[in-house]
Amino acid sequence: MKRSDRRILTTHVGSLARPHELLDAMRVREEGSQDDSTIDRLVKTAVLDMVKRQAECGIDVVTDGEQSKLGFYQYLVERFDGMETRPGGLVLPPSWQLEVDMFPEYYADYFSKYSSDAGPTKANVIVCTGPITYAGHEAVARDIENLKAALGEVDVEE
Incomplete structure (x- = not known):
């Protein structure tokens, strides 16, 4: 964790908008017809762009903007064993209805x-199918590698 006794350091937490080309490729991959090398290239480029843009805005402690993740729920299925998607309910939670x-x-x-x-559609739901264990070691290593590569291109605190 980066600390400062001179001023409050700024950071960003959470997702930043992904480029349309990356989102489109991620959706195609969900359907099983996109190779990982294309996604990897697009993610690496998007992370570099997000890090540069944060640095340009004066952010001290930058993030990858979660560029490698299509969304939170997909992240769960991709990075944890014991969870899977199945055809299911409405996109909207009941509280939004x-x-x-x-x-x-x-x-x-x-x-x-x-x-x-012109209405909410049926979507896949995530269900627990067994013991939950972390399975995203390679993916998180790739995320770290992409962020480190991008950090080499900018001047930020961390």
């Missing part, structure tokens, strides 16, 4: 951007 019901005109327009039928 109340808001959708209260503002139907707004959400009809909102969902039309993501679905041809």
Whole structure:
């Protein structure tokens, strides 16, 4: 952990927007028709871009912006054994459905951007199928390698 007795260091926590080309490739990979070398190249480029952009904004302690992860739930399935996706419920959790019901005109327009039928669609759900163990050692090593490579291109605290 980086410390400073001169000023408060700035950082960013969480995901930063991924390039469309990377998102498209990740979605194709989910369908089983994208080779990992393409994803690896796009992730490495995206991490470098995110690190440079954070440095340009004055962020002291930069992150990879979670560029290698399509989303939190997919991350669980990719990095943990004992979990898998199955066809299942609605994209929206029940707590959000109340808001959708209260503002139907707004959400009809909102969902039309993501679905041809202008409403939430069925999605895969994640289920526990056995003991949960971490299985993402190679992936996290790749994330660290990508971040270290990007750090070599910028001047930041850490």
